[in-house]
Amino acid sequence: MLKKTTTLGVTTALALVMGASASFADTIKIAFIDPLSGPFASTGTNGLHQFEFAAEKLVNEKGGVLGGEMFEIVAFDNKISPKESLIQLQVAIDQGIRFIAQGNSSGVANALTEAVEKHNKRNPDSRVLFLNYAAVDPALTNDKCNFWHFRFDANADIKMDALTDVMAKDDSIKKVYIIGQDYSFGKAVADAAVANLGAKRPDVEIVGNELHPIGKVKDFTPYARKIVASGADAVITGNWGSDMLGLGKSVIENGYTGPIYTYYAAGSGITAAFGEQGKGTIRLIAQGEINPPATQEAADMYTAYKAKYPDGNIDQSRIFNVIDMLKLAIEDAGTADDVVAVATALEGMEYDSMWGGKVFMRPNDHQAIQDMHIHAHTDEGVTFDYDNSGFGLVTEETVKMAAMDSPSTCDMKRP
Amino acid sequence: MDLILVNLIDGLVTGLLLFMLSAGLTLIFSMMGVLNFAHASFYMLGAYFAFQISLFFGFWMGLLIAPLIVGVLGAGVERYGLRRVHQYGHVPELIFTFGLALLIEELVQFLWGKNQMPYDIPEVLQFTAFAIAGNSIPAYKIFMIFVSVGIFIALLYILTRTRVGMIIQAALSYPRTVEALGHNVPLVFMGVFGVGTALAGVAGVIAGPVLGTFPGMAFLLGSIVFVTIVIGGLGSLWGALVASLLIGWITTFAAAYNIAFADILMAIGFTMPEDLDDSALRDLWTLTLPQIGPILPYLLMVLILVLRPQGLFGKRDA
Amino acid sequence: MTEQATTPTNLRAGRISTLSAAPWVIATLFLLAMPFIFQSNSAITIMNQMAITIIFALSYNMLLGQGGMLSFGHAVYMGVGGFFCVHIMNMVEDMSLPLPLPLLPIFGGLFGLGLATIVGSFSTRKAGTVFAMISLGVGELIAACSIIIVAFFGGEEGVSGDRTYGLPFFGVEFLQQIEVYYLIVFWLIVSALLMYLFSRTPVGRMANAVRDNPERAEFLGYSARWVRFYSFCASGFFAGIAGGLFAINYEILTEENLNLTQSGAILLITFLGGIGFFFGPIIGAIVFTLLQTVLSLQTELWQLYVGALFVATVMYFPGGLAGVLMMHVPAFRLGRAGHLVVPYIITLIPAIIGIFGLCALIEMIFHLRHAPLGESEMTLFWTTFDSHAVVPWLMALVITVVAFAIMRRNMPTLRAAWHRANSLEEESA
Structure with a gap:
């Protein structure tokens, strides 16, 4: 009796999984594997909307690729768990999907890039490409690089290189405090900051360099006290999510007035929550110019996006680069089925982004090289705000083709 | 020296906040024997309700109304959920509250979405009360201290000076006798559960603006509240107070001082390995106190449970 | 119907006979035949995940269902066993040790057992809340260590290995999911059988007695503490085996294998299936894995439904799904x-x-x-x-x-x- 019930259940459920695989053949499917439920769902959902929108506007409305084939984004919820990501990767591959997009969490990206490499080695008939649009752990394009992985965001080292270029010009900065979450990314940010500042501004004193447990600190006041007490005139942090908001608010509330240089202090409610408090303090390093919009096309795109998703933000404009560059590479390769050809076409591609500047996919490590911008959190001169808060990011400084010649330890093995 | 004073104040704020949660939890436990895993979820509900109310009527109405709603909800949960599960025994009760915590988090995400809520400190309290050696103490923190101390005194008064308090105290130690004397113990249970969750709601209302109002806030605080009441001794209000303050200060001071373990190890006679990257113990050598600050309470709890299972002030075994 | 919901009942006593072997034979044949019904790799991946969760849930039920010990940190035994297995896998690769892959889970089990022995030595002294809280504390401490001690746990990226570098086992290199499936199924049957037999041993029986009435068990001359300790160690062993299989199947272990979410999930799975019956956790594991992997593809709100299902189960069917099924036996x-x-x-x-x-x-x-x-x-x-x-x-x-x-x-x-x-x-x- 029991066996029968379970068999029935399993049969129906697995039939559901496989039923999904027998859909249209004339679309080029891109699997979007990111958290769509749980604590990081807002970032994941927002990313998914941007992917869908970009595919619609840049490919499908322009007649598709290879003479009419459409892009289709297929969403998979990985609950930000590496294990779930690997299961969903397998489901995606079984559905005949050859392009995998992921970005949230370097831990997941790391698991995925290894799984993709192993899969491609073991199953040459169903190889896949991994389009990493946001995971910035430097290792992914250094020690752990492989031919199937492409990163469209600047990695943590490149961002820090650009950030310190700008900081080095500011003579008022004499003391810097570095604080981050205690994991690989937080450590990468700290190490890069120390190395870059040491090389560019040996006179700057690093008055604090510390890590706090990720996602476990309830009250950042003691950290804020230390920062204020150290007399720092600049703070650098790679924090994200509630750790970013908690740290930022606490530091400002406890009397710090200098700049806080961040990686992820915008969007997903953070801009709205900082509001007036963060003005004049919060700086953010990222690719893509939102305010003022780099091109008319970008402005139109943003307006259209806001019309469709009034509560959303285009906070990851590189997603549009991913879709457009993939489209160009498929056109160039003449096929979407042979991912080796597509990857070869992507390597070394130079692309004019509507969000400003060029994007160059460096062949030796598959790291996109592009302009980096230092944005300020403010409500002045904001064309497109975040979180409908009136506040947004305005470009203050630009570093052209940041870290173009930076070294990479990648030993690229091509098939 | 100044910094120590500042940290004492900061730790006091954290500790008192923790106390508002643990006071309710420990009362509920000692009466009903239920470890309410959803307690921190009511704290979260308090913050979200207050945020929603503050959008229309301002912060102060939120402070007044939100805890009431949370308390009524809590009483409802006791009446229609817990009381039903009670007949199956303690483990299903505990598991029920565990499931409830998951469900409340999902409901909050369903209703308010997954983003941070822009719930902010009221305008009147947005100033610096005073400063100690350049470290400003926001007025809101002073306000938090006053609210929590006020609640503690009120709670102490009700428990020791009123008739209801007497019944509750009696029910704490001899629930069956109290029932035999003709008191409506189920009603007392419901009341205590409602008041306990309302206290958690108050904590949520006043902590939401400083610690952030987001769906993960309950999870962040959930297990630490347990740790507090276990350390203090289950069922002991004074124990909850002492343990809350202890944890508040421990986490604050641990975060405030960058004591490196390498220094300690070298002080007791170990020598630092030449090539740190190859050493299997390299993580121990680079460890600092702030890295492990938030897990110190757990360490303390395990030690206390092993050495003194009834907790610091508890009379009976946990 | 709801009023008559059964409370967890004891396993019925019975001798091992040909009749009681029948479900095992059927289950084995069924498991062997599954890949012929569902041939796609994704179905096999999901079945692998299910099988691993079944072992884990069964080992958890040795504590909760059979021993009455509520643990909030069971994931660490599976996780630590798994981490050691990945490290062994890498050592096999680096030093070309003659260790065939199918034997790897034993090491996972042994390390799970080792950790359980250490923790159990102080946590099983008391049952009830003390045990639950120590398990919570230890679970949180080890999960936090996984981020801090990078040399062993690899930080949030975890540690990864490659299962195919081991010695081929009778010509099988474990390149494909299907080969891994049969390996996992082998271990599933072996460990489920062993766990079942454990519940029939005097220690397993005494675990029930200690759960229901520790004082009386003491009067009968059994040390409640040692009975709990043995159950705890055995449970850690099988959790470690599940960890070893996880290492083989996913070739990576991360912080998520240790954290409280994972420990909470296994509690949920076991209770959903029903803690009163040996096969309860099996149903729980199957249902939950399907909900997690299949329902989450259909709706973003799957966790809301799972949460509601869980609360409803506790409120109306505290015997879990297995309890509902067994209600019909009379x-x-x-x-x-x-x-x-x-x-x-x-x-x-x-x-x-x-x-x-x-x-x-x-x-x-x-x-x-x-x-x-x-x-x-x-x-x-x-x-x-x-x-x-x-x-x-x-x-x-x-x-x-x-x-x-x-x-x-x-x-x-x-x-x-x-x-x-x-x-x-x-x-x-």
């Missing part, structure tokens, strides 16, 4: 289960329709609030409609209300039928 024995068929059909079908209607309403509210502007079309249960129009709302609402009303109306019939099917037992006996 009626079947009496040959009176037939009485229940019609009442079930007239109550359950409206109930299911009502639940689907309620889900539809929830999905529609969610769509109305979160869908992009101008996209009012939504697809639900294979029908596409406009979520901003009144008609679908009315339809969903009417269907839900009517279905629940029918269910309520038919409830007494079911209750009466249930009574008939079971109470005759007393008359005839």
Whole structure:
């Protein structure tokens, strides 16, 4: 009796999984594997909307690729768990999907890039490409690089290189405090900051360099006290999510007035929550110019996006680069089925982004090289705000083709 | 020296906040024997309700109304959920509250979405009360201290000076006798559960603006509240107070001082390995106190449970 | 029906005979045949995950169901076993040790056992809240260590290995999922059988006694503490085996294998399946894995449904799904289960329709609030409609209300039928 019930259940459920695989053949499917439920769902959902929108506007409305084939984004919820990501990767591959997009969490990206490499080695008939649009752990394009992985965001080292270029010009900065979450990314940010500042501004004193447990600190006041007490005139942090908001608010509330240089202090409610408090303090390093919009096309795109998703933000404009560059590479390769050809076409591609500047996919490590911008959190001169808060990011400084010649330890093995 | 004073104040704020949660939890436990895993979820509900109310009527109405709603909800949960599960025994009760915590988090995400809520400190309290050696103490923190101390005194008064308090105290130690004397113990249970969750709601209302109002806030605080009441001794209000303050200060001071373990190890006679990257113990050598600050309470709890299972002030075994 | 929900009952005593071996033979044949029914890699991946979760859940139930010990940190034994296995896998690769891959889970088990022995030595002294809280504390400490001690746990990226570098095992290199499936199934059957046999040993029996009445067990001359300790160690061993299989299947272990979420999930899975019966956790693991991997593809709100299902289970069926199934055994024995068929059909079908209607309403509210502007079309249960129009709302609402009303109306019939099917037992006996 029991066996029968379970068999029935399993049969129906697995039939559901496989039923999904027998859909249209004339679309080029891109699997979007990111958290769509749980604590990081807002970032994941927002990313998914941007992917869908970009595919619609840049490919499908322009007649598709290879003479009419459409892009289709297929969403998979990985609950930000590496294990779930690997299961969903397998489901995606079984559905005949050859392009995998992921970005949230370097831990997941790391698991995925290894799984993709192993899969491609073991199953040459169903190889896949991994389009990493946001995971910035430097290792992914250094020690752990492989031919199937492409990163469209600047990695943590490149961002820090650009950030310190700008900081080095500011003579008022004499003391810097570095604080981050205690994991690989937080450590990468700290190490890069120390190395870059040491090389560019040996006179700057690093008055604090510390890590706090990720996602476990309830009250950042003691950290804020230390920062204020150290007399720092600049703070650098790679924090994200509630750790970013908690740290930022606490530091400002406890009397710090200098700049806080961040990686992820915008969007997903953070801009709205900082509001007036963060003005004049919060700086953010990222690719893509939102305010003022780099091109008319970008402005139109943003307006259209806001019309469709009034509560959303285009906070990851590189997603549009991913879709457009993939489209160009498929056109160039003449096929979407042979991912080796597509990857070869992507390597070394130079692309004019509507969000400003060029994007160059460096062949030796598959790291996109592009302009980096230092944005300020403010409500002045904001064309497109975040979180409908009136506040947004305005470009203050630009570093052209940041870290173009930076070294990479990648030993690229091509098939 | 100044910094120590500042940290004492900061730790006091954290500790008192923790106390508002643990006071309710420990009362509920000692009466009903239920470890309410959803307690921190009511704290979260308090913050979200207050945020929603503050959008229309301002912060102060939120402070007044939100805890009431949370308390009524809590009483409802006791009446229609817990009381039903009670007949199956303690483990299903505990598991029920565990499931409830998951469900409340999902409901909050369903209703308010997954983003941070822009719930902010009221305008009147947005100033610096005073400063100690350049470290400003926001007025809101002073306000938090006053609210929590006020609640503690009120709670102490009700428990020791009123008739209801007497019944509750009696029910704490001899629930069956109290029932035999003709008191409506189920009603007392419901009341205590409602008041306990309302206290958690108050904590949520006043902590939401400083610690952030987001769906993960309950999870962040959930297990630490347990740790507090276990350390203090289950069922002991004074124990909850002492343990809350202890944890508040421990986490604050641990975060405030960058004591490196390498220094300690070298002080007791170990020598630092030449090539740190190859050493299997390299993580121990680079460890600092702030890295492990938030897990110190757990360490303390395990030690206390092993050495003194009834907790610091508890009379009976946990 | 709800009033008669069974509380967890003890495993019925019985000798190991050919009859009791029958379910095992059937289960084995069934597991061997599964890949022929579901051939896609993703189905096999999901089945692998299921099998690993089954072992883990069964090992958890050794504590909760059989020993009455509520643990909030069971994931660490599986995780630590798994981490050691990945490290061994890498050592095998680096030093070309002659260790065939299928033996790897034993090492996972041994390391799980080792950790359980250490922790159990102080945590099993008391049962109840003390044990639960120590497990929570230890779980949190080890999970936190996984981020801090990078050399062993690899930080948040975890540690990865490659299963194919080991010695080929009779020519099998474990390149494909299907080969891994049979390896996992082998271990699933072996460990499930061992765990079942453990529950029949004197220690396993005494674990039940200690769970129900520790004082009396003490008077009978058994040390409640040592009985708990042995159960705890055995449970750690099998959790470690599950960890070893996880290492083989995913070739990576991360912080998520240790954290409280994982420990909470296994509690949920076990309780959902039913802690009172040996096969309860098996059902729980199957259902939960399907919900997690399949339902999450269908709706963003899957966790809401899982949470609601869980709370409803605790409130109305504390025996879990297995308890619900086993409630029917007396009626079947009496040959009176037939009485229940019609009442079930007239109550359950409206109930299911009502639940689907309620889900539809929830999905529609969610769509109305979160869908992009101008996209009012939504697809639900294979029908596409406009979520901003009144008609679908009315339809969903009417269907839900009517279905629940029918269910309520038919409830007494079911209750009466249930009574008939079971109470005759007393008359005839």
